[in-house]
Amino acid sequence: MNYWLVKSEPDCYSFEKLAKDGRSMWDGVRNFQARNNLMKMKVGDQAFFYHSNIGKEIVGICEVVREHYPDPTDESGKFVVVDVAHVKPLKNPVTLQLIKSVPKLQNIALLKQSRLSVMPITNEEWNEILSISGDSL
């Protein structure tokens, strides 16, 4: 199983909305690197849900429930979506500011490639963030 981090502006689609909806199609990705990551996602992979711009924090966990298929909102036919389901909110959201201050998280893609919206997370980073948030493994 692999771990990921997906970003959304809460104004556009928030984790609270996902909690309410139960599951959602992750559409609108228009970046090749992000698309390539979407295409690597497998059913059962888990992802942190990060709120960009507003909040700037990891707020919860979601899970891949359907692997990539063509994005119906993309007319060029180049991009894909996956379906994700709500898993649970983090006990305490982990802010960008906090991530920047943690030595073990200095190489996280979120800091290295701030504009990428779908990125892989290592096991170590996943566990570290869970631990910081106060969630048990």
Next chain:
DNA sequence: GCCAACGTTGGC
């Protein structure tokens, strides 16, 4: 609202 970072486009 500004600006840095960076991906994409298009002319050559």
Next chain:
DNA sequence: GCCAACGTTGGC
């Protein structure tokens, strides 16, 4: 295939 111009993202 290079590179300048342009557009977008996202932190501040």
